[in-house]
Amino acid sequence: MDFERSAEQEALYQEGLALGRGALAAPDITARDRDGVFSPALWRVCAERGLLGAVTPAALGGRGLSLLDACMLAEGLGRGCPDAGLLFAAGAHLFGALPALEALADDAQRTRWLRPLARGEAAAALAVTEAGSGSSAFEMSARAVRDGADWVLSGEKRWVTNAPFADVLLIFARTGDGSALGAISCFVVPAGTPGLTAGPPEDLTGLRTCPVGSLTLDGCRVPAESLLGQEGGGALAFLHAMRWERVGLMAFAVGAMQRQLDGCARFVRRRRVGATPLSAHQAVTHRVAEMAARLEGARALVYRAAWRVDRGAAGADASIAKLATGEALVANALDAVRVHGAAGLRRGEVERSLRDAVMSTAYSGTADIQRALIAQQLGLRPPRAR
Amino acid sequence: MHRALEQTLTNYIVQEFLYGEGEVAADTDLFEERILDSFSFLQLLSFLSERWGLEVQMRDITIDNFRTIEKIAAYTASHTS
Numbered sequence: 370m371d372f373e374r375s376a377e378q379e380a381l382y383q384e385g386l387a388l389g390r391g392a393l394a395a396p397d398i399t400a401r402d403r404d405g406v407f408s409p410a411l412w413r414v415c416a417e418r419g420l421l422g423a424v425t426p427a428a429l430g431g432r433g434l435s436l437l438d439a440c441m442l443a444e445g446l447g448r449g450c451p452d453a454g455l456l457f458a459a460g461a462h463l464f465g466a467l468p469a470l471e472a473l474a475d476d477a478q479r480t481r482w483l484r485p486l487a488r489g490e491a492a493a494a495l496a497v498t499e500a501g502s503g504s505s506a507f508e509m510s511a512r513a514v515r516d517g518a519d520w521v522l523s524g525e526k527r528w529v530t531n532a533p534f535a536d537v538l539l540i541f542a543r544t545g546d547g548s549a550l551g552a553i554s555c556f557v558v559p560a561g562t563p564g565l566t567a568g569p570p571e572d573l574t575g576l577r578t579c580p581v582g583s584l585t586l587d588g589c590r591v592p593a594e595s596l597l598g599q600e601g602g603g604a605l606a607f608l609h610a611m612r613w614e615r616v617g618l619m620a621f622a623v624g625a626m627q628r629q630l631d632g633c634a635r636f637v638r639r640r641r642v643g644a645t646p647l648s649a650h651q652a653v654t655h656r657v658a659e660m661a662a663r664l665e666g667a668r669a670l671v672y673r674a675a676w677r678v679d680r681g682a683a684g685a686d687a688s689i690a691k692l693a694t695g696e697a698l699v700a701n702a703l704d705a706v707r708v709h710g711a712a713g714l715r716r717g718e719v720e721r722s723l724r725d726a727v728m729s730t731a732y733s734g735t736a737d738i739q740r741a742l743i744a745q746q747l748g749l750r751p752p753r754a755r
Numbered sequence: 756m757h758r759a760l761e762q763t764l765t766n767y768i769v770q771e772f773l774y775g776e777g778e779v780a781a782d783t784d785l786f787e788e789r790i791l792d793s794f795s796f797l798q799l800l801s802f803l804s805e806r807w808g809l810e811v812q813m814r815d816i817t818i819d820n821f822r823t824i825e826k827i828a829a830y831t832a833s834h835t836s
Contacts, residue, residue, distance in 0.1 A: 472814065547787075548786050548789075550791075550792070550793050550796060598813060605813055605816060683798035745794055
């Protein structure tokens with residue numbers, strides 16, 4: 370067991386940090402956050418620097434990083450880049466949509482869809498959630514019905530990250546009845562397909578620079594080769610993708626917490642209240658110490674979960690990392706506001722970080738869903754119907 | 756035909772998913788009986804890989820091949836040396 374980054378992992382972390390502080394420094398973030406504006410220019414930077422295909426195999430146009438190594442890159446970015454919405458959009462693409470596509474696609478589908486997505490020439494979105502099913506993702510009502518050689522998709526998806534600008538949609542729909550296993554299938558559908566309409570970006574509390582929207586499927590006809598994997602094989606691919614996404618997104622969050630801790634420690638060292646330095650107040654310094662402890666716990670959990678996912682280990686590691694890191698992210702963001710006092714409530718990084726952090730309680734499976742998955746892994750399930 | 760394999764699978768499923776309480780027959784539908792769900796199914800695939808070296812690509816998974824212990828045993832036997 371070795372808790373230190375390897376030289377290669379340190380280089381990835383420094384690469385992400387330098388990119389976040391350089392080409393992704395986003396000096397206009399305060400205004401774009403206020404107005405809810407995504408930056409296509411910064412997305413192109415992510416593409417050009419190889420972020421969007423970080424975990425896709427090199428033979429398929431990506432960088433072929435393990436999840437653990439990609440987490441080093443993501444953590445550096447999370448610390449350096451203030452545009453958490455941009456990183457969230459990138460994370461949904463590279464840690465969510467692309468692993469699902471890679472898991473299910475055959476060679477022809479990989480060539481057609483995965484290569485351009487890994488190179489960042491196109492953007493992807495994973496469409497699962499619906500208004501009626503919410504966090505019980507598999508209780509979806511969207512349907513895909515065979516019609517000759519085609520499939521016809523109908524239904525409505527909500528809260529789809531990247532939907533307003535994505536070029537390629539991975540859409541999950543029922544192709545059968547009964548339990549999710551064997552009844553939910555995944556389809557790859559290009560934006561602009563007749564019958565597929567993307568709604569405008571939602572006006573959300575945080576991560577406002579990431580477009581999130583709905584998708585309407587109104588008799589959307591797609592050819593047979595749009596089905597990814599076997600009919601009914603979508604649920605497993607979704608679970609697989611969620612494990613990658615939860616860990617990858619939380620690596621960005623760990624970086625963001627480090628950025629926040631840096632800022633709080635700097636503020637406490639410099640700030641004086643009357644004649645007394647803020648650092649003389651234990652009530653303040655101990656709060657910052659608590660932030661550091663939460664951060665280190667989250668970092669360790671994210672690294673371990675990534676290491677386990679890379680080994681194909683079954684278990685609730687990703688959910689544990691997501692739950693603990695998300696809760697730590699919110700707690701630290703709130704403490705950062707307390708440390709800064711009223712100044713932390715002025716529009717800017719401290720208050721924005723709190724709004725961004727709160728989003729983690731909902732995305733990629735709510736905190737309560739992570740608790741349910743962990744409990745399920747512990748064997749705490751409803752009694753079986755007899 | 757794959758009795759030893761079926762027995763190992765039965766023991767594993769009873770211990771891991773029924774916590775040693777209850778029985779499961781070789782032809783019990785593991786999904787309909789809610790013994791397996793999507794989460795525990797991934798755990799089962801991991802076990803099949805560790806125990807018998809069965810590597811199943813996600814794109815090739817047909818759920819019906821894993822619906823009962825006898826089907827899992829037959830599939831595992833035919834896809835491993």
